[in-house]
Amino acid sequence: MEWSLERVREMVAGGMQSMRDCESSAFGTAMCLLLLFVWYCYRVGREHSSSPLRGGYSAEPSRVGGGGGALISTERDGKAKGRPVSGVEEPNGFAYCQSAESFRCTNTGDGLNQKLYHSLQDYAKRYTWSGMGRVHKGVRDQGRYLTSRPTIQRPEVFFLPDLPSAPFFSRDAQKHDVELLERSFPALLAEFESIYHAPPSRAGSSLPLGWKSNSTPHGQWWTFYLLNQGTPLALNARRCPRAWRVLSQLRTFIANNVFGNACFSVLTPGALITEHYGPTNVRLRCHLGLRVPSSCELVVGGEPQCWSEGSCLLFDDSFLHRAFHEGGPEDGPRVVFMVDLWHPNVAAAERQALDYIFTPGR
Template sequence: MQWTLDFFPIPPCAELGAQPLSGLLWTLLVLFLWYCYRVGSDPPGTGRTHPGKLKSGSARSGRMLRSSISARGSNVAASGVNLSKAAASDRVTPCIVMETGEEEEEEDAEMGRHRGYLTPVLGHTLFPNQAPAASKKLYGALQEYAKRYSWVGMGRIHKGLREQARLSERSSIQKPHLFFLPDVPSIPFFPRDAHRHDIEVLEASYPIILAEFQAVYQRGVDAKLGWTCQSPKGQAVFPLYSAGVCVAANCRSCPHSYRTLLSLRTFISSNSLGSAGFWVLGPGATLGGCYGPTNARLRCHLGLQTPPQCELVVGGEPQCWSEGHCLLVDDSFLHTVSHNGTAEDGPRVIFSVDLWHPNVAAAERQALDYIFSPEQ
């Protein structure tokens, strides 16, 4: 079967005739079909590298097509043929953008500025000889963790262990006595948004947590009943978790409080930096001038019984508890607790839970769980 071009409204060409013009149109048609085949044959996920941008290979195909059309149009023009349709298609630029990669480079540079602490640490970096024995033991645990997993993400932990000795020697309003994680934003009191989910869970459970405390408190404050008493300071603690270890008997006495702890996203339950339980402070008692063990955590206080004359001062900033509401405290700052009420006011009672600092990365949390494991 022979195909003809009689159905095209083509004006007669005196110089070239119909045969050369037909060959030109067939060439353009073949190039167009070849281009459509190349674009449509790219597998999903490889045709585009960014929304709105084709791969450079497709862009090269578009440039080859345009160059072929331009060359063909130039030859026709040189022959004196005025082909209006070819000229119009040559003037229209196909919607193909050559990918430069500049935006991707800018994004990578921006992310790099915020994740410098996630870069690998050289395992042979010297540890200071004058470091205390406790820091050397922790550094040995970090080396064991890195051999088992990786040095990636250990930059701040490595730096904190090396500088712990100098931190303990200097006078500062923030001086955790066990471990300081560098480059962590620190303020005495954090806003609720830092741990909104966990705070809302605790506050929603306030009535049942209070009822469970009252049940164990009415049985008596006695070491045989699970209490840890600090009589000279007027403080008593009923722990559910103590230094990363679950106190099973106490958790059985407060099953809902225990289940609430397990539902929290950031509760420190696997290392010695984390504890949770009921803290009771009697009237006239004061706990003054102490630092928490680390700035890698925040201590959440859910107020259960809060007489008006009770006050918490952290880093020189005073705050008061409120029943049914939480305070997020960085207790690595110098802090004092006082109950200036009378015996009629009753004790101050809070449900204290240790949560991860929001700026501690997941890799660092895993490493700290290993380094400060209760078995270490």
């Protein structure tokens, strides 16, 4: 056969015409299926290499706040996970996690990611996938979110995408619960005074019943939990019936998962809680001022705020934050009643799913 440019053109034109004439033929169908198969393999391979549920979790260490006490930290929730216990602070002011009992001190690598994903699948089978778009996205891409967030906001355990972010929130964000807490100020203050006795000044002395000491580089920080990581402390709750009643009346209190806490928190003069991140952005931390000397401050995302007696401060503790009391012994302690409330933009269906996924002990 003699080959020429003209001959090649005729063959190409004939082939193209044949393909047009045979679009519905078996050959055309096979070609379409082959292209679809190649596209599917490409997508699966891409997701396999990037998904945190399949080994794509970054091993980049996160730097977080100082070590905690025997229970979950209430103002300093951010803690490094999977790190050795150490009380030595890093040059940038962060320290390793010291509380093995804290949920955010566990390793959040592939094992936890897979566990959360399986919990979400189990929830969807029992209930529904409806409204689970953001939760599914957050669980699926958790590793990427936790390591790629800006340093000003980097939750340590779980990031729910597409939530409005700000260091501080207006009291209107959870108006009902804020007003209820502020109306309860006299009762909560009286109950605090009934359980609080001046802690011992000498080192090694035991704290009063129900109180826990948290590690700080300066000063002292004590907490009295009613709910710790979603688990009620029955003995403490019995001693504070009015505070427990207030918690039961709150509409947005996180009472059923590990992100929920409620406690009385005391900072002595000279105390410093170093910079740290909280575990998640799905909650707002609420501080009701009970006793507030003038030399105390809370800094969230670089924005300073002062507590006020009888008033609530709402803030997103997934932002970098710290607290301090620079007063003298004559000023007395700074005392707040702290509760964790749902972020106002987390929908009811999402709250139910997160309660299921992060049930204590799951």
